[in-house]
Amino acid sequence: MKEEKFVSKIVKVGERGQIVIPKAMRKREGIKPKSIVKIINYGTGNIIISKIYETKSPEEKFLEALQSLKIPKNAWQIIQGERHKER
Amino acid sequence: MKYCSDTWFLLELYNKSDEAMKIFEEVIEAKSKIIIPTISIMELLRIAITRGEKLDKIESLIKELKATQKVQVAVLDEQIAMEAAKISVSYSIPSIDSIIAATHAITNCDFLLAKDNHIMGLQKKKYLKIKNW
Numbered sequence: 001m002k003e004e005k006f007v008s009k010i011v012k013v014g015e016r017g018q019i020v021i022p023k024a025m026r027k028r029e030g031i032k033p034k035s036i037v038k039i040i041n042y043g044t045g046n047i048i049i050s051k052i053y054e055t056k057s058p059e060e061k062f063l064e065a066l067q068s069l070k071i072p073k074n075a076w077q078i079i080q081g082e083r084h085k086e087r
Numbered sequence: 088m089k090y091c092s093d094t095w096f097l098l099e100l101y102n103k104s105d106e107a108m109k110i111f112e113e114v115i116e117a118k119s120k121i122i123i124p125t126i127s128i129m130e131l132l133r134i135a136i137t138r139g140e141k142l143d144k145i146e147s148l149i150k151e152l153k154a155t156q157k158v159q160v161a162v163l164d165e166q167i168a169m170e171a172a173k174i175s176v177s178y179s180i181p182s183i184d185s186i187i188a189a190t191h192a193i194t195n196c197d198f199l200l201a202k203d204n205h206i207m208g209l210q211k212k213k214y215l216k217i218k219n220w
Contacts, residue, residue: 059115062151070138079130083183
């Protein structure tokens with residue numbers, strides 16, 4: 001069966017203004033707990049929720065590459081031993 | 088804040104220590120900058136290569152490092168070499184330690200992230216300020 005492009009659901013607003021994005025929509029858009037969304041209010045009774053695609057900064061990518069290396073637990077002891085051989 | 092990183096700090100980042108990650112958060116938020124001496128990169132890579140790390144992973148780390156603006160490698164140039172030679176002779180410390188301390192001084196960093204006994208001795212002599220845990 002062909003997937004519908006536009007889907008709408010009616011949800012109830014909670015005491016403190018919370019709403020739940022229906023499960024099927026979260027799954028379709030890849031929205032997980034702690035995902036960040038943007039809420040836009042057009043002031044005409046329309047509020048749009050848009051998913052924000054998070055991109056990693058170059059610094060985060062560097063950290064990821066560093067933490068993926070194969071490094072032994074006693075690396076610092078090995079390095080100190082190497083450094084002070086000259087003495 | 089501008090930090091100079093000894094190899095020890097890179098290993099702390101590798102081990103995801105809370106203190107190291109907190110400093111790196113400052114870097115991600117553009118509140119701080121980290122300078123890494125080339126010799127520290129060499130020491131880190133040497134350990135990884137000895138452990139059998141694939142060359143493409145090593146190259147990938149270098150590529151990511153080149154792309155960062157807030158984490159920079161300080162090349163061992165004539166100025167750093169001269170300062171390192173002076174420190175090594177004056178305070179009687181090994182070459183690598185003196186290169187790291189000289190990189191900190193020449194690049195005007197606020198703190199050196201280090202835990203090496205020789206480098207820590209330089210703090211007592213008021214040559215530099217160290218941050219560690």
